[in-house]
Amino acid sequence: MAECPETRARAGLLHTPHGTIETPVFMPVGTQATVKGLTQRDLANDLNVQILLGNTYHLYLRPGHELIRQMGGLHRFMSWPNAILTDSGGFQVFSLSGLRKISESGVVFQSHLDGSRHSFTPESTVDIQLALGSDILMVLDECPEYPVRHEYARESMQRTVRWARQANSHFQNRMAESPTAHALFPIVQGSMFPDLRRECAAALVDLDAAGYAVGGLSVGEPRPLSLEAVEATADILPRAKPRYAMGVGMPAELPEYVARGIDMMDCVLPSRNARNGYLFTSEGRVIIKHARYRDDPGPLDPNCQCYTCRNYSRAYLRHLFQSGEILYAVLATRHNICRYLDIMRDIRHAIISSSFPEYLRCVRASFANAG
Numbered sequence: 001m002a003e004c005p006e007t008r009a010r011a012g013l014l015h016t017p018h019g020t021i022e023t024p025v026f027m028p029v030g031t032q033a034t035v036k037g038l039t040q041r042d043l044a045n046d047l048n049v050q051i052l053l054g055n056t057y058h059l060y061l062r063p064g065h066e067l068i069r070q071m072g073g074l075h076r077f078m079s080w081p082n083a084i085l086t087d088s089g090g091f092q093v094f095s096l097s098g099l100r101k102i103s104e105s106g107v108v109f110q111s112h113l114d115g116s117r118h119s120f121t122p123e124s125t126v127d128i129q130l131a132l133g134s135d136i137l138m139v140l141d142e143c144p145e146y147p148v149r150h151e152y153a154r155e156s157m158q159r160t161v162r163w164a165r166q167a168n169s170h171f172q173n174r175m176a177e178s179p180t181a182h183a184l185f186p187i188v189q190g191s192m193f194p195d196l197r198r199e200c201a202a203a204l205v206d207l208d209a210a211g212y213a214v215g216g217l218s219v220g221e222p223r224p225l226s227l228e229a230v231e232a233t234a235d236i237l238p239r240a241k242p243r244y245a246m247g248v249g250m251p252a253e254l255p256e257y258v259a260r261g262i263d264m265m266d267c268v269l270p271s272r273n274a275r276n277g278y279l280f281t282s283e284g285r286v287i288i289k290h291a292r293y294r295d296d297p298g299p300l301d302p303n304c305q306c307y308t309c310r311n312y313s314r315a316y317l318r319h320l321f322q323s324g325e326i327l328y329a330v331l332a333t334r335h336n337i338c339r340y341l342d343i344m345r346d347i348r349h350a351i352i353s354s355s356f357p358e359y360l361r362c363v364r365a366s367f368a369n370a371g
C-alpha cells in the first residue's frame with residue numbers, strides 16, 4: 001500500500017483464508033487457545049483483532065492436536081473467525097522444557113506439565129500445525145540461549161536451515177496431497193551475530209516461502225542487539241513477502257522494528273504485564289498498585305477509547321487489583337491490548353500519510369525524555 005522513503009517501513013495487506021490483515025500488525029498471544037482475560041467477541045468485535053497467535057508446544061501437550069482436529073480445528077474449537085498463526089514449538093521447547101536433547105532429526109524434550117517425553121521433528125511440527133488448521137505455520141527452529149559462542153551459533157543456525165528445508169518439502173508434499181490455503185514461514189536464526197543472520201536469511205530465501213520470520217529475539221539480549229539482528233537481514237529477505245519479528249517488543253520498540261522492514265510482531269507483554277499491574281498508556285506506564293491512584297477519579301488513559309478507559313477510574317482499577325479480582329485482569333488486558341493495536345494503527349497511518357519519519361522522531365524523543 002505504501003512505503004516510507006526514509007526508512008524501511010511499509011504498510012500492506014496480508015491475505016489469509018480467514019481474512020485480510022492490515023500490516024504492520026501486532027498479534028495478541030493466545031497461548032492456550034485463549035488470550036487470558038478476553039473473550040473472542042472482545043477480540044474480534046471490540047478490538048478488531050485480525051490475527052491471533054497460538055502456541056503449538058502448549059496445544060500439542062494439552063489438549064493435543066488430534067483432539068483439536070477432531071473438534072474441527074483450532075478456529076472452530078476456540079470459536080475464532082479470523083486468522084491464526086502458530087509457532088513451531090521450538091521457542092517453548094528451549095525455554096520451558098527442563099530436559100531436551102537436540103539431534104539432527106529433531107528435538108526430544110520433557111513436558112513441563114508432567115515430565116513425559118516427546119519429540120518434535122521438522123515434519124511432525126508441520127503435521128501438528130496442519131491438524132490445528134493454522135493459517136500461517138512456522139518451521140521448527142533451534143532457538144539458542146543468549147549469550148552463545150559464535151561457533152555454536154553457526155552450527156545451530158545451519159541445523160535450523162536444514163530443518164527448514166525438510167519442513168518445507170514435507171509441507172509442499174502435504175499441500176500437493178490435499179490442496180488447502182496454508183502458508184509456512186521459515187525462521188532466521190544466528191543469535192546476535194549479523195554475519196550468521198545474513199548467511200541464514202540468504203539460505204532461507206532459496207525456499208521461496210510465503211513469508212519469513214526472524215526468531216531468537218527476546219532471549220535475554222540487550223535491546224539494541226535485537227534490533228541489529230533484525231536489521232542485518234533487511235536487505236536479504238524479499239521485499240514482496242511479509243516479515244515477522246517473533247516475540248517483540250515494548251511499545252517504544254514497535255515503530256523501531258517497523259522502521260527496519262518488519263510487518264508482523266507478537267508479544268506476551270501487553271497481556272502478561274496487564275495482569276501484573278503494569279499498564280501501557282499514551283502518557284507512559286502506570287503501575288496501578290501505587291498509592292497515588294487510590295482516589296484518582298480519572299480514566300486509566302484519557303486518550304484511549306477502549307471500554308475500560310471509557311467507563312472506569314484508576315481508583316476502581318486499583319481497588320480491583322488490590323482485591324485480586326478477576327475483573328481487574330479482564331479490564332487491564334483489554335486496555336493494554338487496545339494500546340498496542342492503537343500504536344500499530346498510528347504507525348500504519350503515518351506510513352500511508354508519508355509522516356512515518358516524523359512519527360518515529362516523536363516517539364524517540366518522548367521515550368528519551370521519559371528516561
Ligand SMILES: [Zn+2]
Nearest residue numbers: 304306309335
Ligand atoms: Zn484504554
